[in-house]
Amino acid sequence: MPTPATLLGVLALLWPVSGLAATGPRDSSRVTILSDAFGDRAGLERDWGFSALIEYGGRRILFDAGNDGDRFRRNVRALGVDLRRLDFAVISHRHGDHTGGLAHLLAVNPTVTIYAPKERFGIFGGDVPTTIIRPDTSLPRRMRYFGGQTPATLSSSTVWPGAHFVRLDSLTEIAPGVAIVSTVSSSPGTLELRELSLVLRTPKGLVVFVGCSHPGIETILQATRPYGDHVHEIFGGLHLVATPEASIERIARSLRDEWRVDLIAPGHCTGEPAFDALARTFGARYVYAGLGSVAHLP
Numbered sequence: 001m002p003t004p005a006t007l008l009g010v011l012a013l014l015w016p017v018s019g020l021a022a023t024g025p026r027d028s029s030r031v032t033i034l035s036d037a038f039g040d041r042a043g044l045e046r047d048w049g050f051s052a053l054i055e056y057g058g059r060r061i062l063f064d065a066g067n068d069g070d071r072f073r074r075n076v077r078a079l080g081v082d083l084r085r086l087d088f089a090v091i092s093h094r095h096g097d098h099t100g101g102l103a104h105l106l107a108v109n110p111t112v113t114i115y116a117p118k119e120r121f122g123i124f125g126g127d128v129p130t131t132i133i134r135p136d137t138s139l140p141r142r143m144r145y146f147g148g149q150t151p152a153t154l155s156s157s158t159v160w161p162g163a164h165f166v167r168l169d170s171l172t173e174i175a176p177g178v179a180i181v182s183t184v185s186s187s188p189g190t191l192e193l194r195e196l197s198l199v200l201r202t203p204k205g206l207v208v209f210v211g212c213s214h215p216g217i218e219t220i221l222q223a224t225r226p227y228g229d230h231v232h233e234i235f236g237g238l239h240l241v242a243t244p245e246a247s248i249e250r251i252a253r254s255l256r257d258e259w260r261v262d263l264i265a266p267g268h269c270t271g272e273p274a275f276d277a278l279a280r281t282f283g284a285r286y287v288y289a290g291l292g293s294v295a296h297l298p
Contacts, residue, residue: 028055029055029056029057029296029297029298030054030055030056030294030295030296030297031052031053031054031055031209031235031289031294031295031297032052032053032055032079032081032292032293032294033051033052033267033289033290033291033292033293033294034051034052034053034066034072034075034076034079034081034291035047035049035050035051035064035065035066035067035071035072035075035101035291036049036050036051036267036268036289036290036291037049037268037291038267038290038291039290039291039292039293040290041290041291041292041293043078044075044078044079044291044292045071045074045075046291047066047067047068047071047072048067048097048268049064049066049067049068049072049096049097049098049100049268050064050066050097050098050211050212050236050237050267050268050269051063051064051065051066051072051098051101052064052209052235052236053081054198054200054209054297056177056178056200056202056207056297057175057176057177057178057200059087059088059175059178060085060086060087061086061087061088061089061090061178061198062083062086062088062089062090062105063089063090063092063198063209063211063236064090064091064092064098064099064211065089065091065098065099065100065101065102065104065105066097066098066100066101067096067097067098067100067101068100069100069101069102069103069104072100072101072104073101073104075291075292076101076104079292083104083105083108083109083112084108084109086109086112087175088112088113088114088115088174089105089112089113089114089115090114090115090116090180090196090198090209091114091115091116091117091124091196091211092117092195092196092197092210092211092212093117093193093194093195093196093211093212093214094117094119094122094123094124094193095212097268098211098212099123102114102160102163103160106160106162106163110162110163111164112164113164113166114163114164114165114166115165115166115167115168115174115180115196116165116166116167116168116196117167117168117169117182117194117195117196118167118168118169118182118194119167119194120156121156122156122167123158123159124158124160124165124167125155125156125157125158125165126155126156126165126167127153127154127155127156128153128154128155128156129153129154130150130151130152130153130154132154133145133150135148135150168180168182168196169182169194170182171223171224171226171227173227177200177201177202178198178199178200178201179198179199179201179227180196180197180198180199181196181197181198181199181208181220181223181224181227182194182195182196182223183195183197183215183219183220183223184215185214185215185216186215187214187215187216190214193214193215195210195211195212195213195214195215195220196211197209197210197211197220197223197224199224199227199228200297201227201228202232202297202298203298204232204262204298205228205230205231205232205233205262206224206227206228206230206231206232207231207232207233207234207235207297207298208220208221208224208231208233208234208235209235209236210234210235210236210237210238211236211237211268212236212237212239212268212269213236213237213238213239213269214239217234217238217239217251217255218251218254218255218259221234221259230260231259231260231261231262232261232262232263232298233261233262233263233264233265233287233297233298234255234261234263234264234265234266235265235266235267235289235295236265236266236267236268237266237267237268237269237270238251238266238269238270238271238274239269239270240269240270240271240273240274241269241270241271241274242271243271243274245273245277248271248273248274248277249277249281251274252274252277252278252280252281252282253281255278255281255282256281256282262285263282263285263286263287264278264282264285264286264287265286265287265288265289265295266278266289267289267290
């Protein structure tokens with residue numbers, strides 16, 4: 001049975017703080033949920049998507065951009081978030097329920113650096129190796145790619161022209177104590193999908209932000225090991241929405257007992273049965289993170 005002091009400490013992690021998400025001092029350490037499908041904070045619109053504003057170490061980071069661009073814009077405005085004051089943004093993966101607000105972000109902050117997965121001919125654009133072209137000099141020029149004069153690089157377009165995308169496919173520290181982890185899904189339906197997760201190195205251990213965990217939350221945690229050997233907290237979607245309950249129970253126990261995660265703050269595609277299992281498994285160490293919630297970071 002947790003002590004009253006423990007319960008009060010956990011409640012303090014996520015006590016709603018009205019209007020502070022964008023206007024507080026830059027040394028504040030917290031995360032504000034800008035988009036999700038559950039929550040009861042007045043004036044916000046629920047949607048099947050995910051977005052969070054992370055304020056840590058004097059930096060302001062947008063993690064994912066929700067689903068419907070108009071709802072994302074209205075929620076951002078209702079929470080008093082100023083997207084012009086971001087240090088950078090991270091888009092976990094290419095699915096529309098995490099990219100829908102990018103057009104609004106770029107309208108108000110067109111030069112912001114956006115970290116995105118590096119994928120060949122992906123929606124975030126980028127250079128593609130010309131080695132994909134296998135020349136056959138026996139063909140006439142009219143049948144040769146580029147008339148037989150292959151360019152030095154092949155550039156794929158993006159649906160957000162002019163955006164400053166930095167594409168990553170490996171663990172990369174982008175600022176002191178802030179890293180991005182890249183993993184690849186091996187699950188049917190999302191095979192080979194690349195997903196980025198954001199990792200903060202805090203005095204209590206790593207705080208990991210996940211978009212959908214398509215590669216599997218345990219795969220993502222394993223990928224964080226080079227950056228730190230203890231995960232203090234997980235925020236975001238664990239993609240257990242259609243997972244059988246026996247597997248959900250196993251993963252919940254594994255996160256608690258094998259990975260020794262201190263706090264769990266699931267959202268988005270985690271699924272209601274998994275919310276229930278994780279709440280039972282973690283008890284007072286389960287952190288509610290619905291739309292509009294403000295959670296303090298160590």
